[in-house]
Amino acid sequence: MPDIGAADGRQRVIIEGVTPEVDGGRFPVKRSVGEQVVVEADIFCDGHEVLRCLLRYRCRGAADWQETPMQLLGNDRWRATFSVDELGTYEYTLVAWVDHFLTWRHDLARREDEQDIALALLSGAALLEAAAARASAADRKRLGTYAKRLRATGSATEGRALGADADLARLMDVYSERRHASEYERCLCVTVDPQRARFSAWYELFPRSAAATDTAHGTFADCEKHLPGIAAMGFDVLYLPPIHPIGTAFRKGPNNALVAGDNDPGSPWAIGAADGGHKAIHAQLGTLKDFRQLVKKAREHGLELAMDIAFQCSPDHPYVKEHPDWFRWRPDGTVQYAENPPKKYQDIYPLDFETESWRELWLELKSVIDFWLKQGVRIFRVDNPHTKPFPMWEWLIGEVKRTHPETIFLAEAFTRPRIMHRLAKLGFTQSYTYFTWRNTKQELTEYLTELSQDGSREYFRPNLWPNTPDILPESLQFGGRPAFLLRVALAATLGANYGIYGPAFELMEHQPRGPRSEEYLDSEKYQIRQWDLDRSDSLRHYIARLNHIRRDNPALQGDWSLRFHPIDNDMLLCFSKSHQVAPDEINTIVVVANLDPYNPQSGWINLPLTELGIDPDSAYQAHDLLSDARYLWQGPSNFVRLEPDASPVHILRLRRRVRSERDFDYFL
């Protein structure tokens, strides 16, 4: 018999069009612990027989697959769902086959001719007998009894009733003939991250500015004193720029000056000096022990410490002497400094990833992560990952997450979209976004709809920042206090993950280094700053309120439910998020924002009430969680007016009426 190219030509069922599936299964999708994976596929067969389709899934390493039946949605589309309850990797795939018993059952029910039915009962008995041969002893007996009854009955009515018997169907389900089942050709993966990967609020702080006096260099011990305040604001990630020894060669002075003064501390990203490199601590900050203590104390305040990973070197970094082969030397014995056009980093050497010793280099870089994992760090904010090879990150993150699946990597790649997406696909847990520069109703609607609804949401988890030490956006330079209130409220509600470069944000720092510059004047990147955190105009209470609202409302703890709603004023933005918290309870938040920091704006919103869990025929309460005002609304269309100076944003929890007028608290 010649080879005819098919392992088993009787595998007649086709499985295709599987979702979620990233790049033909090349990359995993992402979920956090406790989330669901809704799997769909086109499944069909030649002919008109009845199919059985199962979703199979397992935590990687488990011996056996869990199986759950898929439901037909129509048009040959099937769906099933599973939950991911453990950190690590889950696998899923599909299996389907022609079920001859279900086909027989379906046909029997529509037969009318008595002789046809008699014949069908005999065929059915044969199917049962075949199943009995595969069954346990007890079930074999039960199936045998059913088969005998099918063979013996002279009554079409009784025969049809037997065929429709639910207990028989359950039995036959267990012993269904899977011999020619089709398995989907790919085993797909889910990376299951901690919940903080999906829902987190980041606070960035330069530890060297944490001292109590104007002149002192801040220490880890000083940072500890700030923990209660940061925790009180409701943040749960504390992110520190690099804490390593800073080089002196080509050290930058204040405001990126090419020559530093004797007392200038230099940029923390110019990593490495005689004291050590990426595994050492800048002496003025404290010791490794102090650092471990900070990690521990932060955790006691509900704060996870995020460390900056910048794989680059000051010319004084020990690597430069110990591993000259990791750098690209020019004919004059120098190395071309790093650039991220138009930015120039004269104080930084890039690593040469095309070195013949690339394996040694990769291993050393991974050992840096391993070192800090040992000190208790579980979150890494990676600086400019797009200037290091993609295959290196895929390997490194994969290796780390294999042993430490609780680790979170945030990609700081403010670059072109394909590159940001590739980094997310290959393993970065979260990604910075263009939110920082999206201001108008159209910009925000288009971009956030893409982030929350496109297929890329399966792997790209956005983290929204209104500012960073590198970016003081135009909106904050010119919009005054209303712009700060607006931008942080948008970040905190549009994004389940968001962050601020803290002291500069809460104190509304808004002076740029020069016209058309997004750099902060007197940036902490090049000098120590003193912040009066108790200033009366600080936004800390407003930010605390925002984070409190986020923690109380599951709707704000994920991104996928985001929907924008019509409002008849282009200066007003209206959107909602919702989450089913119980079978009969939806947590729904509607945000209305005045994008104009200078003028009051008003308009009519239009809400899809049924989608949001509100009965369109009953009154409901819109409870502003920022101001505690309560509005009694009915129907989809309602009036809003926002004064930017008072509060440019409503964060409304929709409460449906649950009690009659005989009770006190009417709304849920």
Next chain:
Amino acid sequence: MPDIGAADGRQRVIIEGVTPEVDGGRFPVKRSVGEQVVVEADIFCDGHEVLRCLLRYRCRGAADWQETPMQLLGNDRWRATFSVDELGTYEYTLVAWVDHFLTWRHDLARREDEQDIALALLSGAALLEAAAARASAADRKRLGTYAKRLRATGSATEGRALGADADLARLMDVYSERRHASEYERCLCVTVDPQRARFSAWYELFPRSAAATDTAHGTFADCEKHLPGIAAMGFDVLYLPPIHPIGTAFRKGPNNALVAGDNDPGSPWAIGAADGGHKAIHAQLGTLKDFRQLVKKAREHGLELAMDIAFQCSPDHPYVKEHPDWFRWRPDGTVQYAENPPKKYQDIYPLDFETESWRELWLELKSVIDFWLKQGVRIFRVDNPHTKPFPMWEWLIGEVKRTHPETIFLAEAFTRPRIMHRLAKLGFTQSYTYFTWRNTKQELTEYLTELSQDGSREYFRPNLWPNTPDILPESLQFGGRPAFLLRVALAATLGANYGIYGPAFELMEHQPRGPRSEEYLDSEKYQIRQWDLDRSDSLRHYIARLNHIRRDNPALQGDWSLRFHPIDNDMLLCFSKSHQVAPDEINTIVVVANLDPYNPQSGWINLPLTELGIDPDSAYQAHDLLSDARYLWQGPSNFVRLEPDASPVHILRLRRRVRSERDFDYFL
């Protein structure tokens, strides 16, 4: 050194998002000889270096790849194109690398500091010397000379000029360092079919009705007499329903009667009798020699014969006795007849593709195709392919096309969309469509836009039929002559491939078997019919005109250029097709159709003139190729009025003004 999972960590370039690519490369795309494949991909790298990206392609079996450089479209998207000039399979893939010479050249051009430039010239010289080591003797010398000049020059200006030298760039292009090039992980395929796969007009004819007298059974010799008339109508495929011996068991009588009279011929799809099965010829039609003669004579008239392949058996088929294991026997020793719900085929046994002897069965079915290939047949219209396993078709068509790439398979699967698409993906050259039931402006616009613009056009080639022996659609039952004119004109212009069930169409047969039936009354499926092809109201001249227009206008010979245009009357449909026939010449056809068979309709069309190759500021001529009327138009908006009784359709060729009033024939 531990295994770090990457073959070469220095392959830094990422290639993804390749189009066209069907299901991650699982299936080939389709083209016809002479067409182009436009390949695009997202290609990028870490960092800011300059990339070189090449498209590689070859006719399968060729030893070497052809390479063509890709152009950057923006946003990391690259494109290149190749032509497929031979029947069979082409392969294509992509390769890309970081080009250090181009990067150096780009950097040199923007350097300003004299010392920087001096250093850069030395670095450049080193790149040239490395390339010289890979070069031919002559080129080595030339590169060496360039390198020496770079090292020797003291002038920044001269150095920069040298770096920008075009001849040097060409040399370095040849010897570019590809050591760390990334190859796309998949090799993608193109099935290259004959041109008739893209552009064909089918005519279906029951040979048994081809006799000159009312009572005689038509023969192949009778069919020969019809060839000049069919060719004169401009068709190029002559499709015959099955020509095999017809069974007598459960033979159907006229109008699908369950009992046949003694002289009833039965359905040609009830294949097989004592005389033989799928490799035999129904004796009343003639001999195998007569058949070969018909194939040959048809070809002399420019007609390719299409044969019906229906893999099913009358109970009298020799397979039933010789291979009882290919059928599923019920306990009473019978086989359940075939069904395609709600249709019942009491005179047909289905084959059991779950037989243990499936390999023997597949080989036998392939031998059927092989047999008819030997008789000269190159087109197969496959009956109900969706009731036979998908893997069987993929294997069978693949095997046939491997040795006979000129073969065309048309899938007659009027079924659910996923199933029709899978059949097209796995190898069917053309597919029947839902056109038969799409009548309104919205239906036609949506469906034809899907067929001509969606990604599925890469593999799904539609063939539009206004009627078939199985389908007399409602529109033809009630719309009178205007409906016939309209539907065939739409099929012939919306579809580069179309067909009619001939005599019944051209003679406007429109009586159904009963109310709400799409079956023809006195259908040729069950009885011999006599057709008066010379009837004065025959549509044959109109159809001839349509096919003539199709042959004269390349715009109508493909589907992908189809665009619908606004028109302010929902009973009027306006669309265009265009084709670039020379660098400065576009063949453009605009069709306006009155979808209302009962009333004249008028409205204003709105054409995107620049897209259609017409200068919006000049007058142009709309030449109706059906009526030969010529309209002088200017601008996008023009008035049309269509009388259904006269002609429900304009087929307008747009002619741009090429001569001044001093000449005679103004328009091209």
